[in-house]
Amino acid sequence: MHWASRLAALVLAAALGCSAFAQGAGGTAAGAPEPTVAELRNRLDRIPSAVDTNAEVADQIAQINAIAAQADKFVASRTGRLNDLNARLGELGNPPPAGTAPEDPDITRQRAALQKERNALDADIRLARLITVDAQQRGSEMIAKRRQLFEAQLTERAPSPLGRQFWFEIADAWPEDVDRLAGLRDEIVAGVDAAADPAHRVSVLVSLGAALLLALLGNWAAEYGLVRLAARVLPPGRLRRSLLVIAVVAVNVLLVALAAHGVFSTLDRHGILGPQIRKLGQAVVQSIIFIAFVVALGRALLSIRRPSWRLPPIPDGMARRLAPFPWLTAVIAVLVWVPSQVNAIVDASFAAVVATHVVTALALTALIGTMLLRLHEPAGGAAAVATAADGTQPPAEPERPLWVSFLLSAVALAVVVIWVLVGLGYVALASFLANQLTWTGIVASAFYLLFKFADDLFMATVSSKSNFGQKLQKSFGFAPRTLDQAAVALSGLARVALFFYMLIALATPLGTGPDEVFQRSGQFGTGLKVGEFTLVPGAIFAAVAVLATGFLALRVFKKWLELRYLPQTALEPGMQSSITTLLGYVGGVVVIAIALSALGIGIERIAWVASALSVGIGFGLQAIVQNFISGLILLAERPVKVGDWVVLGTAEGDVRRINVRATEIQLADRSTLIVPNSEFITKTVRNMTLANAEGRVLIRLPMPLTTDARRARELMLAACADHAGVLEAPAPSVSLEGIENGMLILQAIAFVQSPRLAGGVRSDLLFDILDRFKEAALPLASPVTVVSQTEGVVPPPPPASPLPV
Structure with a gap:
């Protein structure tokens, strides 16, 4: 299990701003010459296709990604030069045809030289792009092999810890494992001695002191300052609460990561870290970041000191009972993860790996089981019972929803299944399930925070009750209900996007890490084909943005025409209203067409759909189409316009509005008569104010x-x-x-x-x-x-x- 790597994937996907702390794959060293296309091809061909362990797969994936990145960099660095050469050749033009006057020899030589350089550069770019495609294919193959290896390891059965063979194998492998750990121990002792050397002592102590001050005092000061700043700058409401929680989590992780990386960089710069200690140090740095993230997230969600700022609907008593668990989750997760890193560094025996799986499964399930027991305790625990014995009634916690009870029952069942798997000897599968169960809780908590923030953000900025929403009402004339509907729609859209990344973090195949998470996310982002139509998430968001921007711009333009331009003309008020209404119809059709184009639906597809619906329009929608066309005729010919006094049969009143389907007439008793537009075209109408x-x-x-x-x-x-x-x-x-x-x-x-x-x-x-x-x-x-x-x-x-x- 790669806790810190998964943490980096989650934080980047959730936009918490901590992706800079993830350890990236190697690339070209600073100052090193850029490799040629031939060198990149040779490096890619030298990577073997046969792998035996997950470590080999991970190393080859890192090499393949580095080659692909260098190939992309090669293409990007030469694309500008290729465009310049094409432009210069375009300026020189084509050579004169045979039989015409010859051109200047200097121009001919210059064109030949430019053409030669252009062809060579274009060939290199094409070969580099081919390398990128081959690297992506090789990477996908390596990921598939890694998944197969991991699945094979999960289904492999080891000796059960309930039997004697398990303990006999540990005893037999113990001397060899101790010998393997001796080298790591010697490096640690040598590192401590080097750090205590007077040449390095001051720098090491200063970096440690600065890291402690930054992680402890800096976090306290940052949290206190954020609370004061939020109370002063942000208006009261849910947005201030959720935004403060995100800010506290991000700042805590950032400060702790800076402190940990600072100490690691100081030790590495002074040559204190050996090869094995360096790998272990990187694991420790990632562990510290993971602890900071989990603890900050748990403290922010529980809000023991500020119950009014608590996001989830948790009673105070339950929040106090759960207060230690963020620390316990982070510490136990790190304690079961570090041994697995040590096993990989020293190449420990199979018995040690099996024992690590057993400890991981039992420790994490014990943590989860303890949390379930605390959730079922009465409010206040023993103190509540004592209070009840004194004759006072303890505060009752609200009744738990049914879905929460089902969820807790499912978690309890998963814990029992993991214990059974450990007893049967499927320790790798049990360890993986325990890791996934813990990781699911952390991911769900993080995205719950982001879901709340997305909802609070749009409700506090777009809804009719917000200050910005009220400004929108005054500036653009939006109805309060329209703004509330827009806020709910935008909140739902943001939650769908976050839910997609949460599924990417949770439902990745077995044995995958953050690299495949991002790769799968990128593949989904390029398009999901449904039938003959490719559904692209980016195109969906672009279409929504085009709709929102287009209708907003159309509304602003209509407002400008209605209030500024048309009143300065000699047109009648009814004609002004007709122009504005007709412009709204035409502009709406244009905006929808552009949005469909952004979604990937061309005009030819729309025409095909329209032809397919022509039969239905001819029969079922005939009246609607007739009224729509009649409305356009009324707006164009203006036999009846807004403000006219008309008599239609026994009805008599003022024309108030001409809509797409019908016209509104206000009668003398202040009631409104809805008349289909076709009535004004096909029947006799008396317009009292026409001429x-x-x-x-x-x-x-x-x-x-x-x-x-x-x-x-x-x-x-x-x-x-x-x-x-x-x-x-x-x-x-x-x-x-x-x-x-x-x-x-x-x-x-x-x-x-x-x-x-x-x-x-x-x-x-x-x-x-x-x-x-x-x-x-x-x-x-x-x-x-x-x-x-x-x-x-x-x-x-x-x-x-x-x-x-």
Whole structure:
């Protein structure tokens, strides 16, 4: 098991910022000459294809990766020169055809020299790229062989620790293992003596002191400063809590890694480390980083001192019971890992390797079993029982969810299975399962933190309740529900991406390390073919980004047109609204087409899908398509526009909005009538404000035959002239329509700015006219018959058929 290497893979995949501490494969030394293509090919061909142990496979994979990296570097360093040569040849042009005037000999020689250099450089680049492809294939073969070797070792049965043969083999191999450890012991003693030498003592002590101060005092100061900074800079909420936890974990690991690497570099620089001690020192450095990561992660998630900052829903009593386990997990994992490294360094016996597997399986399962027992203890343990004996009720912990109970039962069952495997002699498989079980808990804890952070980040920045979300509402006019939906969608997308990397860290094949984790991640990133369509994760995120950016830019442009540009033109408000709506439809189609292109779906695929759906569109979606086309015609021809007063059958009201499928009409009672767009195209519609937006007020008053008609006419004209809502042009008029049933019929006609004002103006004029007649002692006929009409200038058409429901 490679704890520190897996830790590096997890931290890099989870973006915790600690990948710099992973030990990379060797490359070209600084200052060394760059190898040629022939040298790289020879080095790749000299790597043997037959391997016997996992160590040989790991070494060959490191060599193959180094050769591939150097080949990529070779191609990158010469691609620019090749582009320059192609550009210069393009400037010189092609040689003149035969039979034409010859060109300058200097140009011919220059073209030949450039062509020769260009062909040689292009050939080297092609060969280097071929080396990269061959190296990748060889690497995949080596990984497959490594997996086969590891699986064979897992299924191999060793003597059971419950039998005598297990202990007899350890006793027989003990003298040889002690002799093998003697060389390592001698190197350690020699290293200690060299470190105690006056020439190195001061540097070693200073580096040790600085490392302790950085790891202990530095971590305390950094954590205290982060807490103060978060409380001062970040607003209260979940984002501050999760971001602080990530910052504390990252800073702790960073400081401890710097301290450990500093001590290792000092010892290595002074020549204190021997060959075996150097390998063991690298393992110790990685172990220290692993301890720092696990302890910082556990402390941050449990938050014993700050319960309000705790991310998981763990009661205080349970958190206190689990407080020692981050330390125990890190220490036990390192204690069972270091012996395996020592076995590899000194080439220990098979009995020692089997014993290491047994200790690893038993120690890790004992740790997991103890943790399960602590989870089932009552709140407060013995103290709670004593408190209950005194007559007080201890605080009850919340009921555990059902899925948590199932999960704990599965872990307990796995522990029992591992013990059975150890008893049967399958110690390698038992050790691997124990390692994977522990590693799964660490990975799940780390990604739980990242899941929480992703959710808190988008909820605190995009949702309608956040400050940034409120600014988006004011700037772009987003609805609160739209922002909340966007926050949930972005959070879900981020969690899916994190879940993918978590599966890469958990579900890698048996016997793989971080190199294959990243290789599998890269292969998945290049595309997953489903049928004839290649699904690329990067393309999915690019398409989502194009959609978000495109619709945001479209909304900004529409807002600019609506508020800044169109009001400065001579266009009517209805025409401005039509232009904005039509632009929204066209822009939306363009943005979706670009997003589909980013996803890898070309226009020809969209046309194929559209042709496949043509039959369904022709039958099932005929009405929808008809209304959509009618909506486009309404926006283009503008027989009806936003703000018009229309009469459609028995319905009459203002056009408020023209949508893709239907038009919204606000009636006089403030209700909204939804009318399909096709109704405006296929049926008779009376537009009261199409050609002339003025409204007409018509009042007919019956008066006795003895009435002074001229005086009555003057009073009615004066009432119309005194009203502020009556237009001066066309001027109001009063005419004598005739005699009906022995009464004079006087008719007054006045014009107002809009038909919507006609009703109110008519009422005001009637009140005023009646008052004036009363003052002038002009009697009205009894009973009085008042006929009034409010309409547009265009005479009303015959009644249309009622609207279909």
